[in-house]
Amino acid sequence: MHAFRQILRIEARLYLRDLPTLLTIVGLPTMILVVLGLIPSLREPDPNFDGQNFVNYFAPSLLVVTLAMVGVNTMPMALATYRERGVLRRLATTPAHPGALLAAQLVVALAAILASALLLIVVGRLAFGVPLPEHPLGFVLAFVLGTAALLALGLLVAAVARTTKAAQALAVPLFLLTMFFGGVYLPRFLLPDAVARIGDYTPPGVQALLDAWTGPSPQPLHLAIMAVIAVAAGAGAAKLFRWE
Protein backbone atom coordinates (compact mmCIF):
# COMPACT_ATOMS: atom_id res chain seq x y z
CA MET A 1 0.00 0.00 0.00
CA HIS A 2 2.87 2.30 0.86
CA ALA A 3 4.56 1.53 -2.47
CA PHE A 4 1.29 2.16 -4.33
CA ARG A 5 0.91 5.59 -2.71
CA GLN A 6 4.46 6.54 -3.65
CA ILE A 7 3.99 5.33 -7.22
CA LEU A 8 0.68 7.18 -7.49
CA ARG A 9 2.33 10.37 -6.23
CA ILE A 10 5.09 10.08 -8.84
CA GLU A 11 2.70 9.13 -11.65
CA ALA A 12 0.49 12.12 -10.83
CA ARG A 13 3.55 14.36 -10.92
CA LEU A 14 4.66 12.94 -14.26
CA TYR A 15 1.13 13.46 -15.59
CA LEU A 16 1.11 17.10 -14.51
CA ARG A 17 4.59 17.58 -15.97
CA ASP A 18 3.38 16.68 -19.46
CA LEU A 19 1.52 19.97 -19.84
CA PRO A 20 0.51 19.83 -23.52
CA THR A 21 -1.15 16.43 -23.11
CA LEU A 22 -2.76 17.47 -19.85
CA LEU A 23 -4.20 20.66 -21.36
CA THR A 24 -5.54 18.75 -24.36
CA ILE A 25 -7.17 16.07 -22.25
CA VAL A 26 -8.69 18.37 -19.68
CA GLY A 27 -9.24 21.51 -21.72
CA LEU A 28 -10.00 20.56 -25.32
CA PRO A 29 -13.68 19.58 -24.93
CA THR A 30 -14.42 22.75 -22.99
CA MET A 31 -12.56 24.81 -25.58
CA ILE A 32 -14.69 23.34 -28.37
CA LEU A 33 -17.79 23.99 -26.28
CA VAL A 34 -16.78 27.64 -25.87
CA VAL A 35 -16.14 28.09 -29.60
CA LEU A 36 -19.50 26.52 -30.52
CA GLY A 37 -21.26 28.38 -27.74
CA LEU A 38 -20.08 31.71 -29.12
CA ILE A 39 -22.02 31.06 -32.35
CA PRO A 40 -25.50 32.54 -31.64
CA SER A 41 -27.47 30.27 -33.98
CA LEU A 42 -26.20 27.18 -32.16
CA ARG A 43 -27.81 28.49 -29.00
CA GLU A 44 -31.28 28.66 -30.65
CA PRO A 45 -33.74 25.87 -29.90
CA ASP A 46 -33.93 23.52 -32.86
CA PRO A 47 -36.65 20.96 -33.68
CA ASN A 48 -33.88 18.60 -34.83
CA PHE A 49 -32.91 18.19 -31.17
CA ASP A 50 -36.37 17.96 -29.61
CA GLY A 51 -36.45 21.71 -29.16
CA GLN A 52 -33.05 21.93 -27.44
CA ASN A 53 -30.20 23.96 -28.83
CA PHE A 54 -27.19 22.42 -30.55
CA VAL A 55 -24.77 23.18 -27.72
CA ASN A 56 -26.85 21.16 -25.24
CA TYR A 57 -27.26 18.35 -27.73
CA PHE A 58 -23.55 18.21 -28.55
CA ALA A 59 -22.16 18.40 -24.99
CA PRO A 60 -22.21 14.61 -24.37
CA SER A 61 -20.20 14.09 -27.56
CA LEU A 62 -17.60 16.44 -26.14
CA LEU A 63 -17.33 14.16 -23.11
CA VAL A 64 -16.56 11.40 -25.58
CA VAL A 65 -13.51 13.38 -26.76
CA THR A 66 -11.83 13.14 -23.36
CA LEU A 67 -12.91 9.59 -22.71
CA ALA A 68 -11.57 8.45 -26.07
CA MET A 69 -8.30 10.36 -25.72
CA VAL A 70 -7.56 8.97 -22.28
CA GLY A 71 -9.21 5.57 -22.48
CA VAL A 72 -8.00 4.23 -25.78
CA ASN A 73 -5.08 6.53 -26.45
CA THR A 74 -2.90 8.07 -23.74
CA MET A 75 -3.49 5.42 -21.05
CA PRO A 76 -2.76 2.31 -23.17
CA MET A 77 0.15 4.09 -24.87
CA ALA A 78 1.66 4.97 -21.50
CA LEU A 79 1.39 1.36 -20.36
CA ALA A 80 2.77 -0.01 -23.62
CA THR A 81 5.69 2.40 -23.36
CA TYR A 82 6.33 1.39 -19.76
CA ARG A 83 6.39 -2.23 -20.77
CA GLU A 84 8.50 -1.75 -23.90
CA ARG A 85 11.07 0.29 -21.97
CA GLY A 86 11.28 -2.30 -19.22
CA VAL A 87 9.82 -0.03 -16.54
CA LEU A 88 7.32 -2.71 -15.48
CA ARG A 89 9.96 -5.42 -15.57
CA ARG A 90 12.32 -3.39 -13.46
CA LEU A 91 9.56 -2.85 -10.93
CA ALA A 92 8.98 -6.61 -10.83
CA THR A 93 12.48 -7.04 -9.35
CA THR A 94 11.68 -4.75 -6.41
CA PRO A 95 9.33 -5.36 -3.49
CA ALA A 96 6.74 -3.22 -5.35
CA HIS A 97 4.45 -5.06 -7.75
CA PRO A 98 4.16 -3.67 -11.30
CA GLY A 99 0.40 -3.95 -10.78
CA ALA A 100 0.75 -0.92 -8.51
CA LEU A 101 1.97 1.10 -11.48
CA LEU A 102 -0.95 -0.09 -13.58
CA ALA A 103 -3.37 0.87 -10.85
CA ALA A 104 -1.72 4.28 -10.47
CA GLN A 105 -2.07 4.85 -14.22
CA LEU A 106 -5.78 4.09 -13.99
CA VAL A 107 -6.23 6.45 -11.08
CA VAL A 108 -4.54 9.39 -12.82
CA ALA A 109 -6.46 8.63 -16.02
CA LEU A 110 -9.73 8.71 -14.06
CA ALA A 111 -8.73 11.93 -12.34
CA ALA A 112 -8.03 13.58 -15.69
CA ILE A 113 -11.35 12.37 -17.12
CA LEU A 114 -13.22 13.61 -14.07
CA ALA A 115 -11.51 17.01 -14.18
CA SER A 116 -12.34 17.33 -17.86
CA ALA A 117 -15.99 16.39 -17.37
CA LEU A 118 -16.43 18.74 -14.43
CA LEU A 119 -14.85 21.61 -16.32
CA LEU A 120 -17.14 20.96 -19.29
CA ILE A 121 -20.29 20.79 -17.18
CA VAL A 122 -19.44 23.84 -15.10
CA VAL A 123 -18.37 26.04 -18.03
CA GLY A 124 -21.38 24.86 -20.06
CA ARG A 125 -23.68 25.73 -17.20
CA LEU A 126 -22.18 29.11 -16.30
CA ALA A 127 -21.34 30.41 -19.76
CA PHE A 128 -24.04 28.98 -22.00
CA GLY A 129 -26.80 27.87 -19.70
CA VAL A 130 -26.37 24.21 -20.55
CA PRO A 131 -28.54 22.61 -17.87
CA LEU A 132 -26.90 20.37 -15.30
CA PRO A 133 -27.67 16.69 -15.93
CA GLU A 134 -31.40 16.12 -15.41
CA HIS A 135 -30.84 12.71 -13.91
CA PRO A 136 -27.74 13.09 -11.75
CA LEU A 137 -27.74 9.46 -10.68
CA GLY A 138 -28.40 8.15 -14.19
CA PHE A 139 -25.75 10.46 -15.53
CA VAL A 140 -23.15 9.32 -13.02
CA LEU A 141 -24.04 5.72 -13.81
CA ALA A 142 -23.81 6.25 -17.58
CA PHE A 143 -20.55 8.16 -17.16
CA VAL A 144 -18.97 5.60 -14.85
CA LEU A 145 -19.98 2.63 -16.99
CA GLY A 146 -18.98 4.33 -20.24
CA THR A 147 -15.62 5.28 -18.77
CA ALA A 148 -15.09 1.78 -17.40
CA ALA A 149 -15.90 0.24 -20.80
CA LEU A 150 -13.43 2.50 -22.62
CA LEU A 151 -10.66 2.11 -20.04
CA ALA A 152 -11.13 -1.66 -20.17
CA LEU A 153 -10.79 -1.56 -23.95
CA GLY A 154 -7.66 0.56 -23.50
CA LEU A 155 -6.24 -2.01 -21.08
CA LEU A 156 -7.02 -4.73 -23.57
CA VAL A 157 -5.04 -2.81 -26.19
CA ALA A 158 -2.15 -2.46 -23.75
CA ALA A 159 -2.42 -6.17 -22.97
CA VAL A 160 -2.37 -7.57 -26.50
CA ALA A 161 0.08 -5.10 -28.08
CA ARG A 162 3.66 -6.30 -27.68
CA THR A 163 5.24 -2.99 -28.67
CA THR A 164 4.29 0.67 -28.58
CA LYS A 165 3.98 0.59 -32.38
CA ALA A 166 1.51 -2.27 -32.18
CA ALA A 167 -0.37 -0.45 -29.42
CA GLN A 168 -0.57 2.63 -31.62
CA ALA A 169 -1.79 0.53 -34.56
CA LEU A 170 -4.65 -0.74 -32.40
CA ALA A 171 -5.33 2.44 -30.46
CA VAL A 172 -5.64 4.84 -33.38
CA PRO A 173 -8.47 3.05 -35.23
CA LEU A 174 -10.22 2.40 -31.94
CA PHE A 175 -9.89 6.09 -31.09
CA LEU A 176 -11.26 7.18 -34.49
CA LEU A 177 -14.20 4.76 -34.25
CA THR A 178 -15.00 5.89 -30.72
CA MET A 179 -14.96 9.51 -31.82
CA PHE A 180 -17.00 8.78 -34.95
CA PHE A 181 -19.72 6.74 -33.26
CA GLY A 182 -19.68 9.17 -30.36
CA GLY A 183 -20.82 11.87 -32.81
CA VAL A 184 -17.70 13.97 -32.45
CA TYR A 185 -16.69 14.22 -36.10
CA LEU A 186 -20.24 14.56 -37.40
CA PRO A 187 -23.05 15.45 -34.97
CA ARG A 188 -25.17 12.36 -34.66
CA PHE A 189 -28.29 13.87 -36.28
CA LEU A 190 -26.27 14.03 -39.50
CA LEU A 191 -25.33 10.35 -39.30
CA PRO A 192 -27.56 7.74 -40.96
CA ASP A 193 -29.94 6.39 -38.38
CA ALA A 194 -28.36 2.92 -38.39
CA VAL A 195 -24.91 4.37 -37.68
CA ALA A 196 -26.27 6.53 -34.89
CA ARG A 197 -27.94 3.45 -33.36
CA ILE A 198 -24.63 1.55 -33.46
CA GLY A 199 -23.17 4.50 -31.59
CA ASP A 200 -25.71 3.88 -28.81
CA TYR A 201 -23.92 0.63 -28.06
CA THR A 202 -20.28 1.52 -28.63
CA PRO A 203 -18.35 2.76 -25.62
CA PRO A 204 -18.73 5.13 -23.93
CA GLY A 205 -22.43 5.04 -24.93
CA VAL A 206 -23.14 8.61 -25.95
CA GLN A 207 -26.93 8.14 -26.12
CA ALA A 208 -27.08 7.11 -22.49
CA LEU A 209 -25.09 10.20 -21.57
CA LEU A 210 -27.40 12.40 -23.65
CA ASP A 211 -30.52 10.79 -22.20
CA ALA A 212 -29.33 11.28 -18.66
CA TRP A 213 -28.20 14.81 -19.34
CA THR A 214 -31.10 16.32 -21.22
CA GLY A 215 -33.99 13.99 -21.65
CA PRO A 216 -35.49 10.88 -20.22
CA SER A 217 -33.38 8.67 -18.02
CA PRO A 218 -30.82 6.39 -19.73
CA GLN A 219 -32.12 3.10 -21.06
CA PRO A 220 -31.13 0.08 -18.95
CA LEU A 221 -30.05 -1.82 -22.07
CA HIS A 222 -27.55 0.89 -23.04
CA LEU A 223 -26.09 0.82 -19.55
CA ALA A 224 -26.05 -2.96 -19.40
CA ILE A 225 -24.11 -3.17 -22.67
CA MET A 226 -21.45 -0.84 -21.28
CA ALA A 227 -21.18 -2.94 -18.13
CA VAL A 228 -20.80 -6.10 -20.21
CA ILE A 229 -18.08 -4.51 -22.38
CA ALA A 230 -16.26 -3.24 -19.30
CA VAL A 231 -16.29 -6.64 -17.61
CA ALA A 232 -15.45 -8.64 -20.75
CA ALA A 233 -12.64 -6.37 -21.95
CA GLY A 234 -11.34 -5.97 -18.41
CA ALA A 235 -11.25 -9.73 -17.84
CA GLY A 236 -9.58 -10.26 -21.21
CA ALA A 237 -6.98 -7.63 -20.38
CA ALA A 238 -6.31 -9.15 -16.96
CA LYS A 239 -5.83 -12.56 -18.55
CA LEU A 240 -3.61 -11.39 -21.40
CA PHE A 241 -1.58 -8.68 -19.70
CA ARG A 242 2.17 -9.31 -19.63
CA TRP A 243 4.61 -7.36 -17.53
CA GLU A 244 7.36 -7.69 -20.13
Add this chain to the structure above:
Amino acid sequence: MPVIEVTHLKKRYGDLVAVDDVSLTVEAGEIFGVLGPNGAGKTTTVECVAGLRVPDGGGVSVLGLDPRRDATQLRQRVGVQLQESQLPDRLRVAEALELYASFYRNPADPAALIDKLGLGEKRNTAYKKLSGGQKQRLSIALALVGNPEIAILDELTTGLDPQARRDTWGLIEQVRDSGVTIVLVTHFMEEAERLCDRVAVIDRGRVVALDTPTGLVSSVAPEQRIRFRPSVPVDDRLLTDLPEVSAVQRTGSQVVVTGTGDLLHAVTSVLARHQIIAADLRLEQSTLDDAFVELTGHRPVD
Protein backbone atom coordinates in the same frame (compact mmCIF):
# COMPACT_ATOMS: atom_id res chain seq x y z
CA MET B 1 29.80 -19.68 2.30
CA PRO B 2 27.81 -19.80 -0.94
CA VAL B 3 25.03 -17.24 -1.27
CA ILE B 4 23.79 -18.50 -4.63
CA GLU B 5 23.60 -22.16 -5.60
CA VAL B 6 22.43 -23.20 -9.04
CA THR B 7 22.24 -26.93 -9.72
CA HIS B 8 21.49 -28.45 -13.12
CA LEU B 9 19.33 -25.54 -14.16
CA LYS B 10 17.22 -26.06 -17.29
CA LYS B 11 15.03 -23.56 -19.09
CA ARG B 12 13.47 -23.69 -22.53
CA TYR B 13 11.26 -21.30 -24.47
CA GLY B 14 9.12 -23.49 -26.71
CA ASP B 15 11.58 -25.53 -28.76
CA LEU B 16 14.52 -23.31 -27.94
CA VAL B 17 16.68 -24.60 -25.11
CA ALA B 18 18.02 -21.46 -23.46
CA VAL B 19 19.69 -23.16 -20.51
CA ASP B 20 20.55 -26.82 -20.86
CA ASP B 21 22.52 -27.65 -17.73
CA VAL B 22 24.01 -24.91 -15.60
CA SER B 23 25.47 -25.47 -12.16
CA LEU B 24 27.43 -22.86 -10.24
CA THR B 25 27.86 -21.39 -6.80
CA VAL B 26 28.59 -17.82 -5.86
CA GLU B 27 30.45 -17.14 -2.63
CA ALA B 28 29.62 -14.30 -0.27
CA GLY B 29 31.53 -11.11 -1.00
CA GLU B 30 32.89 -12.03 -4.40
CA ILE B 31 32.35 -10.53 -7.82
CA PHE B 32 31.20 -13.44 -9.91
CA GLY B 33 31.24 -13.06 -13.69
CA VAL B 34 28.89 -14.83 -16.06
CA LEU B 35 30.43 -14.78 -19.53
CA GLY B 36 29.33 -16.20 -22.82
CA PRO B 37 28.45 -15.42 -26.42
CA ASN B 38 25.12 -13.78 -27.22
CA GLY B 39 22.27 -16.21 -26.74
CA ALA B 40 24.36 -18.57 -24.61
CA GLY B 41 21.86 -18.48 -21.74
CA LYS B 42 23.57 -15.98 -19.43
CA THR B 43 20.62 -13.67 -19.02
CA THR B 44 18.14 -16.52 -18.63
CA THR B 45 20.34 -18.01 -15.91
CA VAL B 46 20.47 -14.82 -13.86
CA GLU B 47 16.77 -14.20 -14.49
CA CYS B 48 16.05 -17.56 -12.88
CA VAL B 49 18.30 -16.55 -9.97
CA ALA B 50 16.43 -13.24 -9.71
CA GLY B 51 13.12 -15.10 -9.63
CA LEU B 52 11.89 -13.49 -12.84
CA ARG B 53 11.62 -16.83 -14.62
CA VAL B 54 10.53 -20.28 -13.50
CA PRO B 55 13.13 -22.96 -14.29
CA ASP B 56 11.97 -26.07 -16.15
CA GLY B 57 14.36 -28.19 -14.15
CA GLY B 58 17.14 -28.09 -11.61
CA GLY B 59 17.40 -26.02 -8.48
CA VAL B 60 18.16 -22.44 -7.57
CA SER B 61 18.82 -21.28 -4.04
CA VAL B 62 19.57 -17.68 -3.15
CA LEU B 63 20.58 -16.80 0.43
CA GLY B 64 19.18 -20.22 1.31
CA LEU B 65 15.77 -19.28 -0.12
CA ASP B 66 13.75 -20.25 -3.19
CA PRO B 67 13.57 -17.34 -5.68
CA ARG B 68 9.93 -18.11 -6.56
CA ARG B 69 8.47 -19.25 -3.27
CA ASP B 70 10.30 -16.70 -1.15
CA ALA B 71 10.15 -13.94 -3.76
CA THR B 72 8.79 -11.35 -1.34
CA GLN B 73 11.70 -11.85 1.04
CA LEU B 74 14.35 -12.02 -1.66
CA ARG B 75 13.22 -8.84 -3.40
CA GLN B 76 14.14 -7.03 -0.20
CA ARG B 77 17.61 -8.58 -0.18
CA VAL B 78 18.61 -8.84 -3.84
CA GLY B 79 19.08 -5.81 -6.09
CA VAL B 80 18.73 -6.36 -9.81
CA GLN B 81 19.88 -4.23 -12.70
CA LEU B 82 18.37 -5.54 -15.89
CA GLN B 83 19.54 -5.27 -19.43
CA GLU B 84 17.81 -2.44 -21.28
CA SER B 85 15.43 -1.40 -18.57
CA GLN B 86 14.72 2.30 -18.63
CA LEU B 87 12.71 4.80 -16.66
CA PRO B 88 9.98 7.26 -17.64
CA ASP B 89 11.46 10.21 -19.58
CA ARG B 90 10.24 12.91 -17.23
CA LEU B 91 11.20 11.19 -13.99
CA ARG B 92 14.05 13.01 -12.24
CA VAL B 93 17.10 11.35 -10.71
CA ALA B 94 16.24 12.11 -7.09
CA GLU B 95 12.59 11.17 -7.60
CA ALA B 96 13.54 7.80 -9.07
CA LEU B 97 15.82 6.97 -6.15
CA GLU B 98 13.38 8.20 -3.52
CA LEU B 99 10.59 6.19 -5.15
CA TYR B 100 12.64 2.99 -5.24
CA ALA B 101 13.94 3.59 -1.71
CA SER B 102 10.32 3.74 -0.51
CA PHE B 103 9.81 0.10 -1.59
CA TYR B 104 12.39 -1.27 0.86
CA ARG B 105 12.29 -1.83 4.59
CA ASN B 106 15.84 -0.71 5.19
CA PRO B 107 16.87 1.49 2.26
CA ALA B 108 20.09 3.40 1.73
CA ASP B 109 19.91 7.19 1.97
CA PRO B 110 18.99 8.24 -1.60
CA ALA B 111 20.80 11.58 -1.34
CA ALA B 112 24.04 9.93 -0.18
CA LEU B 113 23.78 7.31 -2.90
CA ILE B 114 23.30 10.01 -5.55
CA ASP B 115 26.50 11.69 -4.40
CA LYS B 116 28.38 8.42 -4.19
CA LEU B 117 27.49 7.62 -7.79
CA GLY B 118 28.54 11.07 -8.97
CA LEU B 119 25.03 12.16 -9.88
CA GLY B 120 24.88 15.02 -7.36
CA GLU B 121 24.66 17.72 -10.00
CA LYS B 122 22.02 15.78 -11.91
CA ARG B 123 19.72 15.36 -8.91
CA ASN B 124 16.89 17.30 -10.55
CA THR B 125 17.56 16.28 -14.13
CA ALA B 126 14.93 14.33 -16.06
CA TYR B 127 15.88 10.79 -17.08
CA LYS B 128 15.71 11.60 -20.77
CA LYS B 129 18.31 14.38 -20.40
CA LEU B 130 20.94 12.07 -18.84
CA SER B 131 23.89 10.74 -20.81
CA GLY B 132 24.31 6.99 -21.34
CA GLY B 133 26.82 6.76 -18.50
CA GLN B 134 24.61 8.72 -16.14
CA LYS B 135 21.59 6.54 -16.96
CA GLN B 136 23.71 3.50 -16.25
CA ARG B 137 24.89 4.88 -12.92
CA LEU B 138 21.31 5.69 -11.98
CA SER B 139 20.35 2.16 -12.89
CA ILE B 140 23.10 0.79 -10.64
CA ALA B 141 21.97 3.14 -7.89
CA LEU B 142 18.42 1.75 -8.15
CA ALA B 143 19.79 -1.77 -7.79
CA LEU B 144 21.65 -0.70 -4.64
CA VAL B 145 19.12 1.60 -2.98
CA GLY B 146 17.53 -1.27 -1.05
CA ASN B 147 20.87 -2.06 0.66
CA PRO B 148 20.93 -5.51 -0.95
CA GLU B 149 23.16 -8.40 0.10
CA ILE B 150 23.44 -9.48 -3.53
CA ALA B 151 23.43 -7.27 -6.61
CA ILE B 152 22.81 -8.83 -10.02
CA LEU B 153 24.05 -6.58 -12.80
CA ASP B 154 23.30 -7.54 -16.39
CA GLU B 155 25.36 -5.97 -19.22
CA LEU B 156 26.52 -3.22 -16.97
CA THR B 157 28.66 -1.22 -19.36
CA THR B 158 27.23 -2.05 -22.77
CA GLY B 159 26.93 1.14 -24.78
CA LEU B 160 29.22 3.19 -22.56
CA ASP B 161 32.31 5.02 -23.76
CA PRO B 162 35.66 3.75 -22.43
CA GLN B 163 35.95 6.43 -19.75
CA ALA B 164 32.43 5.86 -18.44
CA ARG B 165 33.10 2.13 -18.48
CA ARG B 166 36.21 2.53 -16.34
CA ASP B 167 34.36 4.82 -13.92
CA THR B 168 31.63 2.21 -13.61
CA TRP B 169 34.19 -0.49 -12.85
CA GLY B 170 35.63 1.63 -10.05
CA LEU B 171 32.16 1.98 -8.67
CA ILE B 172 31.50 -1.76 -8.71
CA GLU B 173 34.73 -2.38 -6.79
CA GLN B 174 33.60 0.12 -4.17
CA VAL B 175 30.27 -1.66 -3.87
CA ARG B 176 31.98 -4.99 -3.39
CA ASP B 177 34.27 -3.48 -0.77
CA SER B 178 31.16 -2.51 1.17
CA GLY B 179 30.34 -6.23 1.44
CA VAL B 180 27.84 -6.77 -1.35
CA THR B 181 28.11 -9.95 -3.41
CA ILE B 182 27.97 -9.11 -7.10
CA VAL B 183 26.89 -11.23 -10.04
CA LEU B 184 28.02 -9.58 -13.22
CA VAL B 185 26.77 -10.67 -16.62
CA THR B 186 29.03 -9.44 -19.36
CA HIS B 187 30.49 -10.13 -22.74
CA PHE B 188 33.43 -7.76 -22.26
CA MET B 189 36.44 -9.88 -21.42
CA GLU B 190 38.40 -6.86 -20.26
CA GLU B 191 35.66 -6.12 -17.77
CA ALA B 192 35.62 -9.66 -16.44
CA GLU B 193 39.42 -9.75 -16.20
CA ARG B 194 39.53 -6.51 -14.29
CA LEU B 195 36.59 -7.03 -11.93
CA CYS B 196 35.75 -10.65 -11.39
CA ASP B 197 37.13 -12.92 -8.69
CA ARG B 198 35.73 -15.91 -10.53
CA VAL B 199 33.99 -16.37 -13.85
CA ALA B 200 31.70 -18.98 -15.36
CA VAL B 201 31.79 -19.26 -19.13
CA ILE B 202 28.44 -20.36 -20.50
CA ASP B 203 28.06 -21.62 -24.04
CA ARG B 204 24.95 -23.15 -25.61
CA GLY B 205 23.25 -23.37 -22.24
CA ARG B 206 26.09 -25.15 -20.43
CA VAL B 207 28.93 -24.08 -18.17
CA VAL B 208 32.08 -24.81 -20.17
CA ALA B 209 34.54 -23.40 -17.62
CA LEU B 210 34.50 -22.01 -14.10
CA ASP B 211 37.64 -20.55 -12.58
CA THR B 212 39.45 -17.34 -11.68
CA PRO B 213 40.23 -15.26 -14.78
CA THR B 214 43.96 -16.06 -14.51
CA GLY B 215 43.32 -19.71 -13.76
CA LEU B 216 41.10 -19.91 -16.79
CA VAL B 217 43.69 -18.34 -19.05
CA SER B 218 46.55 -20.53 -17.87
CA SER B 219 44.55 -23.75 -18.12
CA VAL B 220 42.78 -23.06 -21.41
CA ALA B 221 45.22 -20.89 -23.33
CA PRO B 222 48.55 -21.37 -21.56
CA GLU B 223 50.68 -20.35 -24.53
CA GLN B 224 53.04 -17.43 -23.95
CA ARG B 225 55.38 -15.70 -26.32
CA ILE B 226 58.62 -13.81 -25.63
CA ARG B 227 60.14 -11.48 -28.21
CA PHE B 228 63.58 -9.97 -27.86
CA ARG B 229 66.66 -8.82 -29.76
CA PRO B 230 69.79 -10.64 -28.53
CA SER B 231 73.02 -8.65 -28.08
CA VAL B 232 74.99 -11.52 -29.69
CA PRO B 233 73.75 -14.36 -31.94
CA VAL B 234 72.00 -17.08 -29.94
CA ASP B 235 72.08 -20.75 -30.68
CA ASP B 236 68.47 -22.01 -30.95
CA ARG B 237 69.35 -25.15 -29.02
CA LEU B 238 70.15 -23.10 -25.95
CA LEU B 239 66.45 -22.24 -25.86
CA THR B 240 64.81 -25.35 -27.30
CA ASP B 241 66.53 -27.45 -24.64
CA LEU B 242 64.45 -25.72 -21.98
CA PRO B 243 61.39 -27.78 -20.94
CA GLU B 244 59.22 -24.66 -20.95
CA VAL B 245 59.96 -23.83 -24.59
CA SER B 246 57.92 -25.31 -27.40
CA ALA B 247 59.24 -23.37 -30.41
CA VAL B 248 61.78 -20.76 -31.44
CA GLN B 249 61.35 -18.57 -34.49
CA ARG B 250 63.33 -15.69 -35.93
CA THR B 251 62.01 -12.67 -37.74
CA GLY B 252 64.91 -10.50 -38.82
CA SER B 253 67.08 -9.81 -35.80
CA GLN B 254 64.22 -10.66 -33.47
CA VAL B 255 63.84 -13.98 -31.67
CA VAL B 256 60.37 -15.23 -30.80
CA VAL B 257 60.17 -17.96 -28.16
CA THR B 258 56.87 -19.76 -27.60
CA GLY B 259 56.17 -21.88 -24.55
CA THR B 260 54.25 -22.44 -21.33
CA GLY B 261 54.71 -22.33 -17.58
CA ASP B 262 57.36 -20.05 -16.13
CA LEU B 263 58.69 -19.26 -19.57
CA LEU B 264 60.02 -15.79 -18.82
CA HIS B 265 62.14 -16.88 -15.90
CA ALA B 266 63.56 -19.87 -17.80
CA VAL B 267 64.51 -17.84 -20.86
CA THR B 268 66.00 -14.86 -19.03
CA SER B 269 68.03 -17.15 -16.74
CA VAL B 270 69.59 -19.03 -19.61
CA LEU B 271 70.37 -15.79 -21.44
CA ALA B 272 71.94 -14.33 -18.31
CA ARG B 273 74.10 -17.41 -17.79
CA HIS B 274 75.51 -16.88 -21.29
CA GLN B 275 75.84 -13.17 -20.75
CA ILE B 276 73.46 -12.35 -23.57
CA ILE B 277 71.49 -9.17 -23.18
CA ALA B 278 67.92 -9.29 -24.40
CA ALA B 279 66.93 -5.90 -25.81
CA ASP B 280 63.32 -4.84 -26.50
CA LEU B 281 62.07 -7.82 -24.52
CA ARG B 282 58.30 -8.28 -24.55
CA LEU B 283 56.16 -10.97 -22.97
CA GLU B 284 52.87 -11.74 -24.69
CA GLN B 285 50.44 -13.74 -22.60
CA SER B 286 47.04 -14.97 -23.56
CA THR B 287 44.15 -12.93 -22.29
CA LEU B 288 40.70 -13.98 -21.19
CA ASP B 289 39.75 -13.09 -24.75
CA ASP B 290 41.93 -15.91 -26.10
CA ALA B 291 40.62 -18.32 -23.49
CA PHE B 292 37.09 -17.37 -24.44
CA VAL B 293 37.70 -18.08 -28.13
CA GLU B 294 39.37 -21.34 -27.19
CA LEU B 295 36.36 -22.37 -25.08
CA THR B 296 33.46 -21.26 -27.21
CA GLY B 297 34.86 -20.97 -30.71
CA HIS B 298 33.42 -17.45 -30.84
CA ARG B 299 35.20 -14.17 -30.83
CA PRO B 300 33.67 -12.05 -28.06
CA VAL B 301 31.56 -9.33 -29.62
CA ASP B 302 32.60 -5.82 -28.82
